[in-house]
Amino acid sequence: MFSSPTLQIPLFYALLVSAQSSFPLGYIPLAVKTPYLNGWVTSDSGISPAKNWPTFFTEDRLLGWGGLIRVDNQGFQWMGNSGFNFTKTLTSEISPTKSVFRIQAGPIQFNATFLTPIEPTDYVRQSIPFSYMFVDAFSATDGQAHRIQVYSDISAEWVTRDNGQVVIWNTTETDTMVYHNVTRKTPFPMIENNNMAEDPVAYYAMAKRSGFTWQSGIDIECRSGFLANGTLPNSRDTGFRPVSQNWPVFAFSVDIGTVSPGSQPDPVVVALGLVHDPLVTYATDIFTQRRSGYYWSAYSSIDQVISAFLSDFSDARSRNSDFDTKVLSAASAVSLEYAGIISLVTRQIFAAMDITIPSMQPGQFNDSDVKIFMKDMGVSSRTSPVEVIYGAFPALLYFNSTLARDILVPLLDFQSSSSKQHPYAVPDLGITYPVILGNFSDTQILAVENCGNMLIMAYAHAVKSGDGSLLSRYYTTFRSWADFLIDNSLHPRNFITADGLSNPDMSNLALKGILGIYSMAKINEAVEGSNNTYMDQATQLISSWKQLAVSNDHIDAIYGESTSWGLIYNLFPAIWLDTGLVGNDTLASQAGFYDKQMDSSNPGLDLDSSQPDVTYPHWMLMTAATIPDGLPGVRDRLIQSVYKQAYRMTNQFPLPVRYRTSTGDQLSGFGSAIQGASFGILALSLPNVDIKADSVNSSDGNTTNVGGNTAVGGKPNVGVIVGGVIGGLAFLLIFLSGGYFLWRKEQKKQPKGVDSTEVVYFKASRGTPPSAATAAMSSKQREAFRERADQPDPASGPAATPTPIVKSRLHPRVQDGGAER
Ligand SMILES: *[C@@H]1O[C@H](CO)[C@@H](O)[C@H](O)[C@H]1NC(C)=O
Ligand SMILES: *[C@@H]1O[C@H](CO)[C@@H](O)[C@H](O)[C@H]1NC(C)=O
Ligand SMILES: *[C@@H]1O[C@H](CO)[C@@H](O)[C@H](O)[C@H]1NC(C)=O
Ligand SMILES: *[C@@H]1O[C@H](CO)[C@@H](O)[C@H](O)[C@H]1NC(C)=O
Ligand SMILES: *[C@@H]1O[C@H](CO)[C@@H](O)[C@H](O)[C@H]1NC(C)=O
Ligand SMILES: *[C@@H]1O[C@H](CO)[C@@H](O)[C@H](O)[C@H]1NC(C)=O
Numbered sequence: 001m002f003s004s005p006t007l008q009i010p011l012f013y014a015l016l017v018s019a020q021s022s023f024p025l026g027y028i029p030l031a032v033k034t035p036y037l038n039g040w041v042t043s044d045s046g047i048s049p050a051k052n053w054p055t056f057f058t059e060d061r062l063l064g065w066g067g068l069i070r071v072d073n074q075g076f077q078w079m080g081n082s083g084f085n086f087t088k089t090l091t092s093e094i095s096p097t098k099s100v101f102r103i104q105a106g107p108i109q110f111n112a113t114f115l116t117p118i119e120p121t122d123y124v125r126q127s128i129p130f131s132y133m134f135v136d137a138f139s140a141t142d143g144q145a146h147r148i149q150v151y152s153d154i155s156a157e158w159v160t161r162d163n164g165q166v167v168i169w170n171t172t173e174t175d176t177m178v179y180h181n182v183t184r185k186t187p188f189p190m191i192e193n194n195n196m197a198e199d200p201v202a203y204y205a206m207a208k209r210s211g212f213t214w215q216s217g218i219d220i221e222c223r224s225g226f227l228a229n230g231t232l233p234n235s236r237d238t239g240f241r242p243v244s245q246n247w248p249v250f251a252f253s254v255d256i257g258t259v260s261p262g263s264q265p266d267p268v269v270v271a272l273g274l275v276h277d278p279l280v281t282y283a284t285d286i287f288t289q290r291r292s293g294y295y296w297s298a299y300s301s302i303d304q305v306i307s308a309f310l311s312d313f314s315d316a317r318s319r320n321s322d323f324d325t326k327v328l329s330a331a332s333a334v335s336l337e338y339a340g341i342i343s344l345v346t347r348q349i350f351a352a353m354d355i356t357i358p359s360m361q362p363g364q365f366n367d368s369d370v371k372i373f374m375k376d377m378g379v380s381s382r383t384s385p386v387e388v389i390y391g392a393f394p395a396l397l398y399f400n401s402t403l404a405r406d407i408l409v410p411l412l413d414f415q416s417s418s419s420k421q422h423p424y425a426v427p428d429l430g431i432t433y434p435v436i437l438g439n440f441s442d443t444q445i446l447a448v449e450n451c452g453n454m455l456i457m458a459y460a461h462a463v464k465s466g467d468g469s470l471l472s473r474y475y476t477t478f479r480s481w482a483d484f485l486i487d488n489s490l491h492p493r494n495f496i497t498a499d500g501l502s503n504p505d506m507s508n509l510a511l512k513g514i515l516g517i518y519s520m521a522k523i524n525e526a527v528e529g530s531n532n533t534y535m536d537q538a539t540q541l542i543s544s545w546k547q548l549a550v551s552n553d554h555i556d557a558i559y560g561e562s563t564s565w566g567l568i569y570n571l572f573p574a575i576w577l578d579t580g581l582v583g584n585d586t587l588a589s590q591a592g593f594y595d596k597q598m599d600s601s602n603p604g605l606d607l608d609s610s611q612p613d614v615t616y617p618h619w620m621l622m623t624a625a626t627i628p629d630g631l632p633g634v635r636d637r638l639i640q641s642v643y644k645q646a647y648r649m650t651n652q653f654p655l656p657v658r659y660r661t662s663t664g665d666q667l668s669g670f671g672s673a674i675q676g677a678s679f680g681i682l683a684l685s686l687p688n689v690d691i692k693a694d695s696v697n698s699s700d701g702n703t704t705n706v707g708g709n710t711a712v713g714g715k716p717n718v719g720v721i722v723g724g725v726i727g728g729l730a731f732l733l734i735f736l737s738g739g740y741f742l743w744r745k746e747q748k749k750q751p752k753g754v755d756s757t758e759v760v761y762f763k764a765s766r767g768t769p770p771s772a773a774t775a776a777m778s779s780k781q782r783e784a785f786r787e788r789a790d791q792p793d794p795a796s797g798p799a800a801t802p803t804p805i806v807k808s809r810l811h812p813r814v815q816d817g818g819a820e821r
């Protein structure tokens, strides 16, 4: 903890120094708000939004998002790559909600900030699929006054993966704002094309202000017009055409006027949104529902949503600064490397989730039926993957326990209400996000994993929030899972883990199963108020487990094989939930063992000795949360190795789900919410509280609302805040600088002094060719899809497509005019 500001300074510099020497970030989050609004930028130099186009988080799809600036009539490009005179990025920083670039354009320096609001205590704001970008903090290095104009545009690449698709658009002006909207002429709802949605409407919006102009048009014309004139003509391009045919872009510019030393113009703020509605189709064997974003419960038109988002900017900025300060002050009390990891992963945890409500009929939503769905980002299109939610759970409970409840509800609802039932918990709600069909496949092989995860999470939610409502409501289901575990956990044979380990008698998997039974005992206690046999079972099983698994200096990964070892991350709930099942001596010797296994030159420690040279950063960090207080050095070494992997230029996507322990080479998984496991260390400070649950008639499933065994003195969830708050000084991570200059030496020089009339503004896509989004649909999916197509859009949702004026399709212009790509 920091008690005085003087302590902060050396630590702050310590990070700066280490960041400069070896750890720049290779891929920087820009607008990371939903599974589909998920734009990042490759930073060759470790710092720069210029010279590269942003990409979708999967890295295989460019997303046109550009920025220019004119200083005393001389133009520079500060974002994107049109082969034009680039600005120089001086520094960049990330915090949990922001990426900030300090940029030099001629004699002017300014900041470009990408703010993706995180609003864990407000579902309306959290679910709005918009992100801010703003330019401010101007200063002149020569101390003179300068005339400044700023420009930004997006292309239509955000709304489809297929550059051959015809897109349609318009620009809407109200009294207070202007927004561009663009979508596919024939949206293809509810089907993903390599992770991208094919039905969204992209919005690019700005509040009106003086000196403000806009344009839709050919990329070259909009950009060169701005560079020549410093303004845009407020004109619409009406020639609807494919994405890459004369690249239609949607632009804004602001003539800020003359900025004199000491004066500071208002920030230039734009909002980028990607709206698709409904968000998901939820089609179980019993019913089919179209579910929309929670924010539609508060607004009745997209104009209202955009206008509210734009006018909320300065409040959102200060709320999110507070959020950053609180989270980073708690994280920095652990270590600055830990704060660096938290800064990187927080956005992606929230962006993996959709907070939904059912649309009853056009414009009507039932906001008391909230369900949060999570996509298995970067790995598959599974819905609500249980092991990923288990990883993310410490973060969810840390930020707002209601999130944790509402993400469990769809899994519990599905498994307790369906006509088909397994005696064990399922791994997910199906593999076809955003069409949610449930999963009745035979997944018994994963059942110890999933029953354990579900019971642990249900109890964790109750005991950290005091809210026992789920315990009573799904009591019968929980019991069937616990009974399954009693039969199968101590000696899990013919079971695998979600990580794909398939040895018999794996101690980490057995431990999870036993903790599931322990959780059931506590659930039973909460709803029936009496002692029960589950606790006896859990106690007996854990003592057998200790005999089988714990050898002289560590926990064997496989019973009886003393050379086997692994990251026993399931010790985390044993500690976090105050079970008292595993003693400090075991934890301490296991920690000492990790210390001996770790090779400081590696960016990780293997997950399991049976799978050498493979690790999972989230399980390393969940393991770090199991290291006893007396051994902070071991915890910090685990954190440092993950930090080393995250802040590494050569490894573009920071923190994949799996990578090579020795080299850091990524194996799979970008942008996953499973990195929420890193919040395990902070979540340790959430105390257990008394659970308020309704009692259940144990003869089965009948809830009697009699107030249960409500314990007196239950405390509310403490919610977000832990740790001391550092007054004023936001703890942002700085990286850059050194890394940038080192790297530049090897880089080809950019062409210089090109006359503006000769400049070729160009863009080309790299990566996978667009595949038709006709991936095999199940019959259920087709049904859901037809159902969607047949119904009129809710009047309040994104507007229906207008009758477009479509020009005959020309051959896309070859855009390879000899520049960077
Ligand atoms: C501008 O950016 C720099 C570095 O990226 C940062 O230190 C500074 O706080 C930012 N200024 C404002 C006003 O955001
Ligand atoms: C958690 O989120 C819900 C939904 O937005 C909100 O009603 C509640 O107040 C939040 N809880 C806390 C502790 O902020
Ligand atoms: C754009 O917005 C306007 C006004 O809401 C609407 O009439 C139009 O249909 C929208 N167009 C697209 C392509 O979304
Ligand atoms: C675009 O919006 C303008 C102004 O609202 C309207 O006059 C025009 O008809 C719209 N164009 C299309 C193609 O919808
Ligand atoms: C600059 O503005 C003038 C007058 O508004 C216009 O005629 C001209 O086409 C513009 N230049 C470019 C390159 O757009
Ligand atoms: C809204 O949802 C709640 C909770 O699921 C449910 O009890 C209620 O019946 C629903 N209301 C309507 C009008 O369907």
Ligand SMILES: *[C@@H]1O[C@H](CO)[C@@H](O)[C@H](O)[C@H]1NC(C)=O
Residues within 6 Å of the ligand: 382, 427, 428, 429, 430, 431, 432, 438, 439, 440, 441, 443
């Ligand atoms: C059920 O889940 C398993 C594991 O993720 C998957 O292999 C299977 O395809 C799923 N079945 C369905 C119907 O989604």
Ligand SMILES: *[C@@H]1O[C@H](CO)[C@@H](O)[C@H](O)[C@H]1NC(C)=O
Residues within 6 Å of the ligand: 525, 529, 530, 531
């Ligand atoms: C359950 O039994 C244990 C020991 O047998 C006792 O310590 C505990 O208080 C009992 N719990 C309840 C709720 O009666």
Ligand SMILES: *[C@@H]1O[C@H](CO)[C@@H](O)[C@H](O)[C@H]1NC(C)=O
Residues within 6 Å of the ligand: 584, 628, 629, 630
């Ligand atoms: C185990 O360690 C924790 C945390 O350091 C401490 O609170 C607890 O009292 C210890 N338990 C025993 C039995 O020593």
Ligand SMILES: *[C@@H]1O[C@H](CO)[C@@H](O)[C@H](O)[C@H]1NC(C)=O
Residues within 6 Å of the ligand: 697, 698, 699
């Ligand atoms: C459950 O309810 C039934 C019917 O009301 C009653 O006969 C039975 O005794 C109850 N069981 C318990 C454990 O309360």
Ligand SMILES: *[C@@H]1O[C@H](CO)[C@@H](O)[C@H](O)[C@H]1NC(C)=O
Residues within 6 Å of the ligand: 699, 700, 701, 702
């Ligand atoms: C639940 O209670 C109702 C009314 O008391 C009864 O009709 C029903 O059979 C009970 N269901 C079960 C599963 O016990």
Ligand SMILES: *[C@@H]1O[C@H](CO)[C@@H](O)[C@H](O)[C@H]1NC(C)=O
Residues within 6 Å of the ligand: 074, 075, 076, 085, 227, 752, 753, 754, 755, 756
């Ligand atoms: C690009 O930079 C060079 C050197 O600073 C300058 O001479 C040239 O005019 C710039 N190009 C444009 C289009 O502003």
